Amino acid sequence: MEGLFSRCVYLCKMLEDKNQSRTSLAELGEFGLINHITKHFKVSHKTTVKAVGDDAAVLESSEKQTLITTDLLIEGVHFDLSYMPLKHLGYKAVVVNLSDVFAMNGVAEQITVSIAVSNRFPLEAIEELYAGIQLACETYTIDLIGGDTTSSTKGILISVTAVGKASKEEIVYRNGAKETDLIVVSGDLGAAYLGLQVLEREKQVFKVNPKNQPDLDNYTYLIERQLKPEARKDISTLLKEMDVQPTAMIDISDGLSSEIMHICSQSEVGCKIYEDKIPLDPQVISACEEFDLDSTMVALSGGEDYELLFTVPIADFEKVKGNPHLSIIGHITDKVAGLNLVTRAGQELELKAQGWNALTNKE
Amino acid sequence: MEGLFSRCVYLCKMLEDKNQSRTSLAELGEFGLINHITKHFKVSHKTTVKAVGDDAAVLESSEKQTLITTDLLIEGVHFDLSYMPLKHLGYKAVVVNLSDVFAMNGVAEQITVSIAVSNRFPLEAIEELYAGIQLACETYTIDLIGGDTTSSTKGILISVTAVGKASKEEIVYRNGAKETDLIVVSGDLGAAYLGLQVLEREKQVFKVNPKNQPDLDNYTYLIERQLKPEARKDISTLLKEMDVQPTAMIDISDGLSSEIMHICSQSEVGCKIYEDKIPLDPQVISACEEFDLDSTMVALSGGEDYELLFTVPIADFEKVKGNPHLSIIGHITDKVAGLNLVTRAGQELELKAQGWNALTNKE
Numbered sequence: 001m002e003g004l005f006s007r008c009v010y011l012c013k014m015l016e017d018k019n020q021s022r023t024s025l026a027e028l029g030e031f032g033l034i035n036h037i038t039k040h041f042k043v044s045h046k047t048t049v050k051a052v053g054d055d056a057a058v059l060e061s062s063e064k065q066t067l068i069t070t071d072l073l074i075e076g077v078h079f080d081l082s083y084m085p086l087k088h089l090g091y092k093a094v095v096v097n098l099s100d101v102f103a104m105n106g107v108a109e110q111i112t113v114s115i116a117v118s119n120r121f122p123l124e125a126i127e128e129l130y131a132g133i134q135l136a137c138e139t140y141t142i143d144l145i146g147g148d149t150t151s152s153t154k155g156i157l158i159s160v161t162a163v164g165k166a167s168k169e170e171i172v173y174r175n176g177a178k179e180t181d182l183i184v185v186s187g188d189l190g191a192a193y194l195g196l197q198v199l200e201r202e203k204q205v206f207k208v209n210p211k212n213q214p215d216l217d218n219y220t221y222l223i224e225r226q227l228k229p230e231a232r233k234d235i236s237t238l239l240k241e242m243d244v245q246p247t248a249m250i251d252i253s254d255g256l257s258s259e260i261m262h263i264c265s266q267s268e269v270g271c272k273i274y275e276d277k278i279p280l281d282p283q284v285i286s287a288c289e290e291f292d293l294d295s296t297m298v299a300l301s302g303g304e305d306y307e308l309l310f311t312v313p314i315a316d317f318e319k320v321k322g323n324p325h326l327s328i329i330g331h332i333t334d335k336v337a338g339l340n341l342v343t344r345a346g347q348e349l350e351l352k353a354q355g356w357n358a359l360t361n362k363e
Numbered sequence: 364m365e366g367l368f369s370r371c372v373y374l375c376k377m378l379e380d381k382n383q384s385r386t387s388l389a390e391l392g393e394f395g396l397i398n399h400i401t402k403h404f405k406v407s408h409k410t411t412v413k414a415v416g417d418d419a420a421v422l423e424s425s426e427k428q429t430l431i432t433t434d435l436l437i438e439g440v441h442f443d444l445s446y447m448p449l450k451h452l453g454y455k456a457v458v459v460n461l462s463d464v465f466a467m468n469g470v471a472e473q474i475t476v477s478i479a480v481s482n483r484f485p486l487e488a489i490e491e492l493y494a495g496i497q498l499a500c501e502t503y504t505i506d507l508i509g510g511d512t513t514s515s516t517k518g519i520l521i522s523v524t525a526v527g528k529a530s531k532e533e534i535v536y537r538n539g540a541k542e543t544d545l546i547v548v549s550g551d552l553g554a555a556y557l558g559l560q561v562l563e564r565e566k567q568v569f570k571v572n573p574k575n576q577p578d579l580d581n582y583t584y585l586i587e588r589q590l591k592p593e594a595r596k597d598i599s600t601l602l603k604e605m606d607v608q609p610t611a612m613i614d615i616s617d618g619l620s621s622e623i624m625h626i627c628s629q630s631e632v633g634c635k636i637y638e639d640k641i642p643l644d645p646q647v648i649s650a651c652e653e654f655d656l657d658s659t660m661v662a663l664s665g666g667e668d669y670e671l672l673f674t675v676p677i678a679d680f681e682k683v684k685g686n687p688h689l690s691i692i693g694h695i696t697d698k699v700a701g702l703n704l705v706t707r708a709g710q711e712l713e714l715k716a717q718g719w720n721a722l723t724n725k726e
Contacts, residue, residue: 049428053629054537055466055613056432056527061425065412069419070509070524072477076516103418114435114522146433148522153439159477159511159522161433164419174417250418266416 022122025151034149036123037130041137041144045109047165048143057145059110059163065171067108067164069100075155082206083199086125088227090132093158096253098140099231099306101164103251105172107236110145110163111137116152129158140233170245172310177248177267181311181332184246186232186325188279189256190295193302194287195219195226221283229306235325242319249310257300257351259309261339267311270337273330273351276344300341300351385485388514397512399486400493404500404507408472410528411506420508422473422526428534430471430527432463438518445569446562449488451590453495456521459616461503462594462669464527466614468535470599473508473526474500479515492521503596533608535673540611540630544674544695547609549595549688551642552619553658556665557650558582558589584646592669598688605682612673620663620714622672624702630674633700636693636714639707663704663714 025033038052050058059066073079073093081089094111101108113133117126137144145163198219205212216223231251239246248267250259256278264271278299288295311332312320320326330342339351388396401415413421422429436442436456444452457474464471476496480489500507508526561582568575579586594614602609611630613622619641627634641662651658674695675683683689693705702714 049531050536055463056430056469056525058467058534059429059431061428061531063424065424066422066429066526067419068422068473068475068509068524068526070475070477070511070522072479072511072513072522074479074513074515077479077514100418104421106419110431112431112433112524114433116435116437116440116520146431148433148435150435150437151440152437152520154517157479157515157520159433159435161431161475161524162419163429163431168412168424171421173413 022124025117025119025121025123025126028123030149033123033126037126038144041134043143044141045143047109048145051143051145052147057110057112059145062165064165064167067101067104067106067166067171068161069097070159070161071097071100072157072159074157080203081156082203084227086128087132087135089158090129091136092132092227092229093160094133094136094140094142095229095231096306097160097162098136098142098233099251099253101162102231102233102236103249103308104164104166105170105236105239105246105249106164106166108140108142108162108164108233110143112146112161113144114148114159115156116150117156118152118154121156140231172246172249173266174248174250174263175266177263177269177311177332178313179269179332179334180314181247182314182317182320182328183260183271183273183309183311183330183332184320184326184328185252185256185279185307185309186235187305187307188281188284189252189299189305189307190284190302191222191225191281192229192304192306193298194284194291195222195224196304197291198222198287199226219283219287221281222287226304229304231306232308235308238323238325242323244312244316244319246310246312249308252305252307252309253303255301255303256309258303260351263309263311264332264339267332268335270333270335270339271330271351272333272337272340272342274342277327277329279327279329296341385487388480388482388484388486388489391486393512396486396489400489401507404497406506407504408506410472411508414506414508415510420473420475422508425528427528427530430464430467430469430529430534431524432460433522433524434460434463435520435522437520443566444519445566447590449491450495450498452521453492454499454591455495456523457496457499457503457505458592458594459669460523460525461499461505461596462614462616464525465594465596465599466612466671467527467529468533468599468602468609468612469527469529471503471505471525471527471596473506475509475524476507477511477522478519479513480519481515481517484519503594535609535612536629537611537613537626538629540626540632540674540695541676542632542695542697543677544610545677545680545683545691546623546634546636546672546674546693546695547683547689547691548615548619548642548670548672549598550668550670551644551647552615552662552668552670553647553651553665554585554588554644555592555667555669556661557647557654557656558585558587559667560654561585561650562589582646582650584644585650589667592667594669595671598671601686601688605686607675607679607682609673609675612671615668615670615672616666618664618666619672621666623714626672626674627695627702630695631698633696633698633702634693634714635696635700635703635705637705640690640692642690642692659704
């Protein structure tokens with residue numbers, strides 16, 4: 001991660017610099033581009049019968065059920081290329097989709113990737129983007145099986161669809177939480193949101209003084225969580241090893257508060273979350289002090305953590321407690337009791353969703 | 364189709380008119396919007412275990428193989444809302460994806476739909492778009508199983524992924540064409556491209572004189588092919604009834620020339636196409652005269668016909684010939700012979716792809 005910010009700045013400069021080596025996309029054509037960027041991708045799964053190159057991809061028949069999920073990332077809405085290197089963007093676009101497959105307790109196997117790019121981007125930029133997509137595919141053993149490549153009138157956008165598998169018995173929906181179930185979260189929360197705050201601040205500093213070399217040593221974890229998030233592929237395996245089958249599960253993309261509301265609403269239950277149980281990294285705590293933010297609010301509403309939030313029967317308490325990857329943050333209650341946060345002071349507050357709303361942008 | 368153009372104009376006016384009833388998308392929020400637009404969709408397939416509403420959709424296990432294809436449509440690149448009503452856009456966005464499933468000789472069953480819209484669009488516009496998506500789903504018996512909904516910084520875009528099924532034996536790839544195979548095309552070609560020319564011309568007329576009522580009676584077929592194309596779901600059934608299994612197949616989205624090149628390149632063969640065998644609708648012929656365009660060029664390079672192009676063994680000649688849905692337009696040759704068009708005058712010309720290049724847009 002060292003030199004990450006200066007690397008972003010370098011990259012963006014490169015993209016703007018008309019004197020650098022730039023291969024125009026129009027020159028290459030759509031099929032030339034597809035061939036060029038997909039030739040380095042290898043197929044790992046036997047289930048991938050046909051990947052890129054025909055009207056549709058073909059996947060082998062299976063005794064398991066198929067999971068399908070899709071996410072759209074748009075420049076100026078979901079990311080800012082002035083601090084998001086294209087390679088990281090490609091990586092993140094894949095990871096956020098895999099996270100949804102893992103949130104069903106499934107195994108992710110394939111993705112399609114569609115991109116639209118304006119002529120502001122040379123081939124070299126698209127290569128960077130696909131290097132990130134390829135790295136994610138290698139890291140998570142995913143086959144790229146298709147997509148679409150076109151021009152945009154403004155900026156860049158990526159639409160990824162992920163395909164996974166799970167047996168009927170393995171799949172965990174959002175609607176199975178029962179009263180007295182424990183509420184568990186993997187990893188820690190709030191870091192990705194604070195990483196974004198740090199990057200936004202450095203962008204403003206850079207605008208005023210482009211020669212300023214930012215010192216980001218105190219924020220490495222936060223920035224990494226924002227620019228290169230990982231999806232919790234390991235949790236499904238961990239739960240199997242522990243012999244725990246969650247009753248409900250969701251990934252945390254919009255913030256803990258919004259996600260627990262989805263589980264409670266679909267399961268028709270209430271919940272009680274304990275503020276002092278919410279897992280926070282020390283960098284989150286210190287950055288919250290610096291930015292004068294409430295760390296609980298950041299964890300509840302920050303989003304983009306891509307951790308898993310799930311419920312397990314109370315009988316599994318002994319299996320789950322003390323696991324370094326998992327935190328028990330509360331329990332499911334009767335629906336009538338509502339959704340509540342018990343503060344450190346013992347006060348009960350009603351939980352409200354203040355997750356990031358993707359529909360507030362102005363044209 | 365009557366009154367279609369004036370309806371487009373009305374719609375666009377409505378979208379611009381600040382005094383009309385407009386429900387802001389930001390007001391509704393992402394989850395509110397998703398609930399609002401998906402509540403009218405019904406699930407038809409037993410294979411759809413879980414549609415919209417969880418981290419991923421769940422499809423039942425199957426003895427058949429799964430087909431997956433995706434396409435991205437972007438305002439200002441793939442469509443112009445000044446003559447493309449949003450309902451038609453929604454319909455077309457689904458159809459172009461189904462066409463790819465049918466081009467594999469498969470049965471399409473599910474779609475995901477992701478949209479990004481700027482705040483220029485009120486809820487009423489999104490409802491129109493989804494009315495078209497729903498109509499396509501009903502017409503083709505497709506389940507909407509997921510998607511993503513977000514804001515854009517400019518215009519509207521739709522990313523659709525279609526999922527289909529076919530047995531291993533049924534699936535037709537692009538790479539199976541053999542020397543002496545007949546080259547067959549469904550329906551007729553060139554109309555969608557000419558429809559676009561007519562609409563572009565009327566747009567210019569409208570700019571100069573908004574009160575002018577265009578007379579589009581001579582172009583109804585052309586305009587319908589452009590604004591409301593259908594995918595050839597029937598061809599797979601027809602071929603089964605005729606007991607014909609194509610050796611290679613592709614759908615015509617970029618123009619006959621580009622598609623035959625894909626088949627020949629992947630099958631490592633050449634071809635001979637006869638100009639006088641290319642099926643043209645009478646409206647195509649008369650519009651070509653009016654626009655001073657060569658009808659063969661329009662059929663070869665126009666694109667967006669969404670007909671199917673396929674090859675069948677020469678032994679199937681008797682089964683295919685004379686079928687009103689199919690035209691035999693040539694045959695597969697040795698690779699060395701190259702790709703050739705035999706003109707009406709008997710001259711042989713090398714076929715060149717001049718399909719629409721989606722990568723030439725300027726920011």
